[in-house]
Amino acid sequence: MTKNVFDKPLEKSTTSLIKDAGKLVASYPKVPITVDCVIFGFEESELKVLLIRSDLEMYKGLWSLLGDNVKNNEELDHAAYRVLKERTGMNDVYLDQVRAFSHPQRHPAGRVITVAYCSLLNIQHHELKIYKNELHWHSFSSIKGLAFDHKEILDACYKWLQKRIQEHPLGFNLLPDKFSLRELQNLYEAILGVSLDRRNFRKKFASMDLLIDVGEMEEDVPHRPGKLYKFNFEKYEKNKRKWIGIDF
Amino acid sequence: MTKNVFDKPLEKSTTSLIKDAGKLVASYPKVPITVDCVIFGFEESELKVLLIRSDLEMYKGLWSLLGDNVKNNEELDHAAYRVLKERTGMNDVYLDQVRAFSHPQRHPAGRVITVAYCSLLNIQHHELKIYKNELHWHSFSSIKGLAFDHKEILDACYKWLQKRIQEHPLGFNLLPDKFSLRELQNLYEAILGVSLDRRNFRKKFASMDLLIDVGEMEEDVPHRPGKLYKFNFEKYEKNKRKWIGIDF
DNA sequence: GCAAAAGTGTTGTCCTTACACCCATGC
DNA sequence: GCATGGGTGTAAGGACAACACTTTTGC
Numbered sequence: 181m182t183k184n185v186f187d188k189p190l191e192k193s194t195t196s197l198i199k200d201a202g203k204l205v206a207s208y209p210k211v212p213i214t215v216d217c218v219i220f221g222f223e224e225s226e227l228k229v230l231l232i233r234s235d236l237e238m239y240k241g242l243w244s245l246l247g248d249n250v251k252n253n254e255e256l257d258h259a260a261y262r263v264l265k266e267r268t269g270m271n272d273v274y275l276d277q278v279r280a281f282s283h284p285q286r287h288p289a290g291r292v293i294t295v296a297y298c299s300l301l302n303i304q305h306h307e308l309k310i311y312k313n314e315l316h317w318h319s320f321s322s323i324k325g326l327a328f329d330h331k332e333i334l335d336a337c338y339k340w341l342q343k344r345i346q347e348h349p350l351g352f353n354l355l356p357d358k359f360s361l362r363e364l365q366n367l368y369e370a371i372l373g374v375s376l377d378r379r380n381f382r383k384k385f386a387s388m389d390l391l392i393d394v395g396e397m398e399e400d401v402p403h404r405p406g407k408l409y410k411f412n413f414e415k416y417e418k419n420k421r422k423w424i425g426i427d428f
Numbered sequence: 429m430t431k432n433v434f435d436k437p438l439e440k441s442t443t444s445l446i447k448d449a450g451k452l453v454a455s456y457p458k459v460p461i462t463v464d465c466v467i468f469g470f471e472e473s474e475l476k477v478l479l480i481r482s483d484l485e486m487y488k489g490l491w492s493l494l495g496d497n498v499k500n501n502e503e504l505d506h507a508a509y510r511v512l513k514e515r516t517g518m519n520d521v522y523l524d525q526v527r528a529f530s531h532p533q534r535h536p537a538g539r540v541i542t543v544a545y546c547s548l549l550n551i552q553h554h555e556l557k558i559y560k561n562e563l564h565w566h567s568f569s570s571i572k573g574l575a576f577d578h579k580e581i582l583d584a585c586y587k588w589l590q591k592r593i594q595e596h597p598l599g600f601n602l603l604p605d606k607f608s609l610r611e612l613q614n615l616y617e618a619i620l621g622v623s624l625d626r627r628n629f630r631k632k633f634a635s636m637d638l639l640i641d642v643g644e645m646e647e648d649v650p651h652r653p654g655k656l657y658k659f660n661f662e663k664y665e666k667n668k669r670k671w672i673g674i675d676f
Numbered sequence: 677g678c679a680a681a682a683g684t685g686t687t688g689t690c691c692t693t694a695c696a697c698c699c700a701t702g703c
Numbered sequence: 704g705c706a707t708g709g710g711t712g713t714a715a716g717g718a719c720a721a722c723a724c725t726t727t728t729g730c
Contacts, residue, residue: 197485201537204484208497210458213541236452237445249456253532253539279525280543284501289449291501293461295528346674362708374672379711380693384674387691403707404700421676424622425719426594426632428669610681627684628720635718651680652727673692682727691718699710 214294215260216247216330217275218337219268220320221303222354225366227320228303229334230268232313238288239327243318245334247294260297269309274353275299278333278340286329298337300353345371347423349390352411360398360406361385390416462542463508464495464578465523466585467516468568469551470602473614475568476551477582478516480561486536487575491566493582495542508545517557522601523547526581526588534577546585548601593619597638600659606642608654609633638664 198204219230231243246267250259260275278296286292308315320338325331345351351367352359365381385391391409398405446452467478479491494515498507508523526544534540556563568586573579593599599615600607613629633639639657646653 196483197488198483199485201484201486201535205460205535205537205540208460208462208540209500211461211498212453212456213459213461214456235444235446236449237447238449240445250459250530252457255532256528256530256541277527280504280528282498282504284503287449287453289453292453292456293504346672346676348676360709368674372672377692377694378709379695382710383712384692398709401708402702404702404709406709416676423675424594424620426616427671428594428596428664608682625720625722626682627722630683631685632719649681650729652682652729654682677730679730680728683725685722685724687721689718689720691716693714693716695713697711699708701707701709703704703706 212292213250213256214247214292215250215256215263216245216294216296216333217260217263217267218245218278218296218298218334219264219273220298220300220337220341220354221306221317222300222367222370223303223317225363225370227370228317229320229323230308230315231318231323231326232267232315234327235313236288236327242325242327243323243330244327245330246315256295257297260295264299267310267312267315268306270301270306273299273301273306276340276344278337281329281333283329288328294333296333296337298340300341300350302353302355304356342372349411349413349416352413358394358396358408358410360408362406364409460540461498461504462495462540463498463504463511464493464542464544464581465508465511465515466493466526466544466546466582467512467521468546468548468585468589468602469554469565470548470615470618471551471565473611473618475618476565477568477571478556478563479566479571479574480515480563482575483561484536484575490573490575491571491578492575493578494563504543505545508543512547515558515560515563516554518549518554521547521549521554524588524592526585529577529581531577536576542581544581544585546588548589548598550601550603552604590620597659597661597664600661606644606656606658608646608656610654612657 221228221230230246232246234240234242234244246263248259248263248266250256256277257275264270264273264275275297276299278298280293280295282293284291286294303317323331323334326334345368351364351371354367355363361382364385365376365378369375390412392412394408394410396408398408469476469478478494480494482488482490482492494511496507496511496514498504504525505523512518512521512523523545524547526546528541528543530541532539534542551565571579571582574582593616599612599619602615603611609630612633613624613626616629617623638660640660642656642658644656646656
């Protein structure tokens with residue numbers, strides 16, 4: 181039994197209230213915070229990621245995620261959008277927070293905590309406007325080592341993506357406005373790392389009734405052209421699934 | 429077109445590598461970091477949460493989550509476990525990171541970023557050993573306002589829990605070792621906020637074949653006693669689901 | 677014997693899976 | 704005409720939802 185003056189749970193403690201919260205917080209250790217953005221794209225049936233060359237001498241030659249420090253009084257979300265804007269010139273992109281990484285040795289210069297953000301975007305739609313530090317798309321599967329712990333962050337975001345894409349229609353952000361069912365299927369197969377039955381895949385999406393036939397066909401393909409569709413975001417938003425089901 | 433010296437994406441940039449990473453990081457703004465733990469329990473068919481009285485004068489009388497600042501070179505996970513240990517005396521509890529909260533005004537004393545952790549535990553199993561700041565269990569549904577932005581954090585963790593419990597057998601951490609199907613169903617109903625068909629619920633768990641009949645019955649119940657079960661964690665770990673299914 | 681919850685089965689519907697053939701186009 | 708992928712249907716099996724009655728126990 182602890183001999184504590186507050187032994188009885190429900191007794192009101194009136195002693196030792198802290199008046200100067202500022203002083204308290206001033207006594208906390210302070211840490212540099214960064215955000216790192218994992219930007220996925222899709223092209224030629226392949227999942228891609230935006231990387232830049234690390235500009236640290238000690239990581240010379242290695243690639244790294246798009247990141248920056250978080251400014252004074254800047255929200256993490258804002259910092260992530262800012263990084264994306266500054267590094268790529270892109271707007272109109274949605275970012276999701278994945279999680280924080282805090283190994284004390286994760287940054288060679290001492291402790292830096294980073295918060296990972298993830299996004300998916302349409303390579304055709306979002307032209308890179310800034311190529312500083314050799315910014316460009318890398319095939320996801322070819323990525324071996326990265327600067328810092330960025331490989332670990334990337335892998336965590338990839339798992340996040342795999343899960344997320346099965347529950348939300350994120351995948352459509354990776355495709356052109358108008359896409360064929362084959363492209364859609366390639367996307368899912370590439371991200372989930374499985375192959376899917378074509379007929380069942382098509383039936384699945386047909387039954388969801390969330391694809392709009394735009395009345396056009398593929399062009400410049402060396403085989404029979406497929407129909408083009410776009411995703412019915414409005415309908416999706418209206419009928420969002422209220423999911424109840426125990427499954428493990 | 430930007431007139432940038434690195435216009436060509438694939439050209440190797442050999443200029444302006446940063447030699448002194450320490451200096452760079454030293455120039456980053458630094459922020460006090462805290463962790464906050466949302467500890468869920470379950471008792472008398474009700475979802476509960478551990479709270480303490482805020483010890484800030486300005487939040488006098490309000491309840492708050494269990495939190496503390498993150499120490500120098502301390503991992504976030506470690507800090508969360510430490511808080512739990514220090515505040516409750518509990519060991520052997522799993523914590524999951526939910527996400528970071530970073531509104532610049534979320535802490536009255538200035539900017540503090542917090543990372544929320546969530547856990548579920550068996551109230552019977554984990555006796556509170558420390559009652560400092562009136563630590564005790566609160567009925568989740570009765571919680572109105574909390575200090576700081578802790579209500580927002582709590583709500584985010586509740587949503588996280590609802591999703592999580594459908595995909596992972598977390599719920600069993602909230603129950604006694606041996607439990608009846610009724611208790612299990614009460615748990616799911618309380619957390620998901622729905623009512624479930626008893627027969628279908630039992631069939632579902634029967635078909636999973638993850639419950640072990642311990643050959644005992646409930647005692648001291650004012651009605652026909654039910655069989656007691658325990659969860660087969662080993663079998664679950666062996667057969668973990670490889671889930672592929674598009675559903676939104 | 678009454679209240680309260682335990683325990684149990686069937687049926688219809690829907691979703692998922694597995695599987696094979698003809699069609700349209702470019703070359 | 705051949706290669707390439709587009710487009711389609713069906714049957715079986717499994718999961719899920721809806722639904723009501725009998726049993727056991729405490730009081």
